[in-house]
Amino acid sequence: EAAVTQSPRNKVAVTGGKVTLSCNQTNNHNNMYWYRQDTGHGLRLIHYSYGAGSTEKGDIPDGYKASRPSQENFSLILELATPSQTSVYFCASGGLGGRTGQLYFGEGSKLTVL
Amino acid sequence: AQKVTQTQTSISVVEKTTVTMDCVYETRDSSYFLFWYKQTASGEIVFLIRQDSYKKENATVGHYSLNFQKPKSSIGLIITATQIEDSAVYFCAMREGVSGSWQLIFGSGTQLTVMP
Numbered sequence: 001e002a003a004v005t006q007s008p009r010n011k012v013a014v015t016g017g018k019v020t021l022s023c024n025q026t027n028n029h030n031n032m033y034w035y036r037q038d039t040g041h042g043l044r045l046i047h048y049s050y051g052a053g054s055t056e057k058g059d060i061p062d063g064y065k066a067s068r069p070s071q072e073n074f075s076l077i078l079e080l081a082t083p084s085q086t087s088v089y090f091c092a093s094g095g096l097g098g099r100t101g102q103l104y105f106g107e108g109s110k111l112t113v114l
Numbered sequence: 115a116q117k118v119t120q121t122q123t124s125i126s127v128v129e130k131t132t133v134t135m136d137c138v139y140e141t142r143d144s145s146y147f148l149f150w151y152k153q154t155a156s157g158e159i160v161f162l163i164r165q166d167s168y169k170k171e172n173a174t175v176g177h178y179s180l181n182f183q184k185p186k187s188s189i190g191l192i193i194t195a196t197q198i199e200d201s202a203v204y205f206c207a208m209r210e211g212v213s214g215s216w217q218l219i220f221g222s223g224t225q226l227t228v229m230p
Contacts, residue, residue: 030214031214031216031217035220041222042205042220042221042222043159043205043220045217045219048217050214058217059219088157090159092159094218100209101147101149101164101209102161102164103151103159103161103218104161105158105160107157107158108157
């Protein structure tokens, strides 16, 4: 069974603080993604990666960094968190070949920045 | 850039009826891939169904089917014989990029409520 796990599941941070959201996948997928979900906006792509050591900017990368140290792990980093970054964040992995485009999502991480 | 638009914010239907959710897309690619995903009340997001643009037949999986109208850049999701557990948010998505370097662009979602 494909599995993507995120941590923490819930996080309360203070404005200006550093936040790291972690994601681990056991699907052996090359591709990993970070999305944020806000009411009225659906899922918006923040950063993504095509393999260990690579990261790419998505549609809304400002204020976020990403790190892909290994095939299994992909982190989203907020160096200076702001209240506008309060949201639910989803990590996903995706493979190649016949299942290209099929994403496996984590459970989501709810971030509140006070 | 590619764009995916879902104009229906929410839909309510009575159980066992058929519902159609709309989605239109913009792309300059001659070949492309379209998807529908479902997000349950618990927050879980799962893949439902896929349509490849070069295929003339509409995709069908279980009681989900697609109404692919290429000239209109439209990919509607049809759920027949709806059940209470179909209540969820449904997202339309399009694949952007080529080969292994791809990402999905999502619409804003449609909240479906199935009533007894």
